Amino acid sequence: MSEEAGFGVKVAERFFGLIVLVVGILSTYWTYSTAPALGAYTAFFGVVDVAVMVLGFVMLTAKTE
Numbered sequence: 001m002s003e004e005a006g007f008g009v010k011v012a013e014r015f016f017g018l019i020v021l022v023v024g025i026l027s028t029y030w031t032y033s034t035a036p037a038l039g040a041y042t043a044f045f046g047v048v049d050v051a052v053m054v055l056g057f058v059m060l061t062a063k064t065e
Contacts, residue, residue, distance in 0.1 A: 017056050017062075019056070021053055022056070024051075028050065031049055
């Protein structure tokens, strides 16, 4: 087998990384725009949303081998 990943795998990783990043951005926006309704859970969901954004960014910038 080849050691290098195929073109399709690289494109798929970038595509899903972009989707995860956008989902993280949108969920962060909605978390902080509805902060009064969430009350004490705003910080928890904010941290989870930032973690999702970081995961998406890592997927976009990771080198696929």
